[in-house]
Amino acid sequence: MTETDDIIIDVHGLQKKFFLNEEYGNLFKRLFQKKLKEISAIDDIDFKIRHGEKVAVLGKNGAGKTTLIKILCGILTQTQGSVCVMGYHPNQDRYQYSYHIGVVLGQKSLLWYNIPVMESLKLYKEIYEINEEQFKSRIELFDTIFDIRKLLYTPVRKLSLGQRMKCEIVAALLHNPEILFLDEPTIGLDVLSKQQIYELLEKVNHTFKTTIILTTHNISDVERLCDRVILIDKGKVLFDNRKEELLELDTQKTIVIKGNVCFDEDVSSYIVSSNEEIKEYILRCEKKNVSDMIKRLKEIPEGSDIEIRGADLETILARIYKGDIVV
Secondary structure (H helix, E strand, C coil): CCCCCCEEEEEEEEEEEEEEECCCHHHHHHHHCCCEEEEEEEEEEEEEEEECEEEEECCCCCCHHHHHHHHHHHHCCEEEEEEECCCECCCCCCCHHHHEEEEECECCCCCCCEHHHHHHHHHHHHHHHHHHHHHHHHHHHHHHHHHCHHHCCEEHHCHHHHHHHHHHHHHCCCCCCCCEEEECCCCCCHHHHHHHHHHHHHHHHHCCCCEEECCCCCCHHHHCCEEEEEECCCCCEEEEEEHHHCCCCEEEEEEEEECCCCCCCCHCCEEEEEEEEEEEEEEEEEEEHHHHHHHHHCCCCCCCEEEEEECCHHHHHHHHHCCCCCC
């Protein structure tokens, strides 16, 4: 298989514009004197995703992440540009295309609210033409990791948020799709539920080479699941590379020192935060100056503990959003 053959999603020159009614002083004007304002949710985006990749689409609220996912799923139609997924044009070929993808959108449930989960799964079994043997084996797989068998005969309305999200993911994966789209899959979940979802997604990716694309504000999702990050802001791609490359954008190191420390004026200028109650001070300096800074801190007799911390995704993203790091 060549590099080109391995491309499963090809996006070029993608744009999505919305037109909103500008507000006027009264209802009459809003109804009969419409003045439309153009908003670009997606603005000239290009990227390619290979078969089996695990990609996080990140950005602030309103950056265009969910709009992008909905275009890739075929829910929305782009204003300009092209989207080709497995040879399909998502919106034009929506019926055939839907057999090859799984989608979990936080605001739209795959499960019927008042009936047991199993009844919804049986309906999807018929829709996707899954035979009985395949259906049973997939339920066994999900039960091994999620322990969902006890949930299958419970009405969806009686499930907790974590239980419902597990069942939503099961419904999205039931037909073994080539691509799984996830929009905020772990929002509001406890630690154990998150770990179980990570375990299932990793197993599905490893066993079936399922391509996983997710939007999230939970950085632990990215750290645990994803190999690649596409960072979007104001509808444009700021960064598209492996997450290790994102970590390398931070040219500074964090140094933590504890103790009843008295800093000289020069060193104190590097302090970014402090906790006087526990006598903990956090400094940041350029990587090239770390050795010199550590040497100076060790000369302070009151310093009881010194720790060097590497860059973390959450800090780097916050600094990019604030404009401290230019990508």
